[in-house]
Amino acid sequence: MGEPPITGESQQAVLTAQVLNQPYPITKRREEIPAPLGDLVMACLEKRREDRWQSAEDVLRRLEALTTQSGGVTPTTVRITSRKSLRRKRWAARIGLGAGALAAVGALALGASWVATRPAAVLQPVTIRFAADFPPPPHPAGLALHAFAERLPDVIPGSEARVYYAGVLYTIPEAFEALREGTLEAAWGQFGKSAAVEPWANAIVAPGVLSSIGAINTLDQLDAVRAIHDRFEAVHGIKVLGTGHMSLHMGIAGKQRLMSSEHLLGKKIRSMGPADSAQLDAWGVSPMVMAFGDVPTALEGRVIEGLLTSIGGWSSIMEQAPYFTIVGVNTVVSDYYWIGVSRRWWDRLNEPTQAALDELLVEEIIPLQKRLNYCVDMLFIQRFGTDDPAKAGIYVMSPEETAELDEVRGEAVINWIKGNTPPAAHRWVDQFVEEARAAVVANPPGTSWIEQTDCQKLADEGLILIPG
Numbered sequence: 001m002g003e004p005p006i007t008g009e010s011q012q013a014v015l016t017a018q019v020l021n022q023p024y025p026i027t028k029r030r031e032e033i034p035a036p037l038g039d040l041v042m043a044c045l046e047k048r049r050e051d052r053w054q055s056a057e058d059v060l061r062r063l064e065a066l067t068t069q070s071g072g073v074t075p076t077t078v079r080i081t082s083r084k085s086l087r088r089k090r091w092a093a094r095i096g097l098g099a100g101a102l103a104a105v106g107a108l109a110l111g112a113s114w115v116a117t118r119p120a121a122v123l124q125p126v127t128i129r130f131a132a133d134f135p136p137p138p139h140p141a142g143l144a145l146h147a148f149a150e151r152l153p154d155v156i157p158g159s160e161a162r163v164y165y166a167g168v169l170y171t172i173p174e175a176f177e178a179l180r181e182g183t184l185e186a187a188w189g190q191f192g193k194s195a196a197v198e199p200w201a202n203a204i205v206a207p208g209v210l211s212s213i214g215a216i217n218t219l220d221q222l223d224a225v226r227a228i229h230d231r232f233e234a235v236h237g238i239k240v241l242g243t244g245h246m247s248l249h250m251g252i253a254g255k256q257r258l259m260s261s262e263h264l265l266g267k268k269i270r271s272m273g274p275a276d277s278a279q280l281d282a283w284g285v286s287p288m289v290m291a292f293g294d295v296p297t298a299l300e301g302r303v304i305e306g307l308l309t310s311i312g313g314w315s316s317i318m319e320q321a322p323y324f325t326i327v328g329v330n331t332v333v334s335d336y337y338w339i340g341v342s343r344r345w346w347d348r349l350n351e352p353t354q355a356a357l358d359e360l361l362v363e364e365i366i367p368l369q370k371r372l373n374y375c376v377d378m379l380f381i382q383r384f385g386t387d388d389p390a391k392a393g394i395y396v397m398s399p400e401e402t403a404e405l406d407e408v409r410g411e412a413v414i415n416w417i418k419g420n421t422p423p424a425a426h427r428w429v430d431q432f433v434e435e436a437r438a439a440v441v442a443n444p445p446g447t448s449w450i451e452q453t454d455c456q457k458l459a460d461e462g463l464i465l466i467p468g
Contacts, residue, residue, distance in 0.1 A: 003029075005045055037063075124353045125158030131175040132188040133167040138465045139312065140376050141188060141244060141337065144369035148361065155360050156353060173197050180236045182344030188244070191228070192273050192335040199421045200231050203428045205275050206413055207334035208406060209436035213374065213450055214443025216330060219243045222439070224432035229338075237343040241358055242366045244337035247310030248329055249377045249396075253321035254306030255299070257389050259397055261408045270295060270307035272333050278416035279332075280308075282409045296320050308333055311380045311394070315467060322392035324384075328402045329445075339366060372463065375455035379466050 005023035023045045027038035040059065046052045053059045130149075136142040142165055149161035164170070170178055172193035178184035195201040204225055210216045219225050220243055229240040250272075252258045258267070265284040271277040277287035288304050292313065298304045299320035306321060307313075310333075314324045339361060346354065386393040414433065418426050445451075458464050 122352045128185045130186045136165040140372035179342040214448035215439035222435045224428045240340040249326045250333035251326040282412035326396045371453045
């Protein structure tokens, strides 16, 4: 019995492997397969589209060249029709293939991805401008968007994705407006930053409630989050296809270890946003607002004594702030990506094209981003982690240690959110907290498929770069 060219323990693992891993050579699985035929099949599975056969006719011509003494060439008028299965049987008989190899040729000759099952004639070629405010690769979300740009022409032939990183085309509030007006096709935004245009987005940015990785991965299943998605679509004409994860282990960086309200009292700490400033206020901190590019100079000049940031952000300022403290999963800063499209553009696409784009993003690209995001955190903790809070590096606080900060923070952030959202949104603020806490109970640490990722393998592939 045959097996797929790419395998995995789950659907998400298979989809990720399709982007990252090379298939095991078919001639290693079936030694009786001639090497030229094996080369033909493996060429169908190349990651880069320019390295693959460019059409089914190319594959057919090559197969006939392998099976005729004269190296016969199929006339250019030949098209693969409903009789293609009969042709495959003839090819198999002429070169002595068994049933397993016949299945491999049938599955692989037209490509290894699911899109081979979609009739190309009904797919509309698209040009998608994708705006984001995160950096390009090796940032995890940057890698995922790069993968989308690479995969899109495979899924919808003749299509192109133009990716604009780091706010080059639009900031997130500007991208939100452009999607609403139909002058931008897609964006990878953040709920917190979108609140400048749609205050309801603040309803789901409370830190400390979605405090396990498995719980965070239930975002799209929570009624409160769906309510925000529905509002994006009904009020602004933005269709949210799914949510992605920001760094799961945000923390506090400083010149010294900052891990209690006593340590933080009176300090000047750079905030990541208004909701975070409310939290810092509760801890007795003076919140400071500045561009991340100004942080190294501000640290050196003692303008600030620390900052809230991600592990990736800390990696670029670890000289100035050698102590990084993780206050639990998703506890200090809590925001999430939304991946959405303009309905004005989306509604002009036919249903097969919409389905192809939805499946590519939701089933392949977003799960890839989640794995990469998780692994960046894990590999940095592995490389720079310490069990001694007195030493420089990354220290992960225990639940007992974080309890004091949680208690002092109290309802400060929830109160700020309710003060900055319309009254009609307040029920969703409360429901988000309730649903999030239930999701943590149902998804304890270690139970998510994300946490089963082989992070070292991704690093060995060169997708994740950890400084020496």
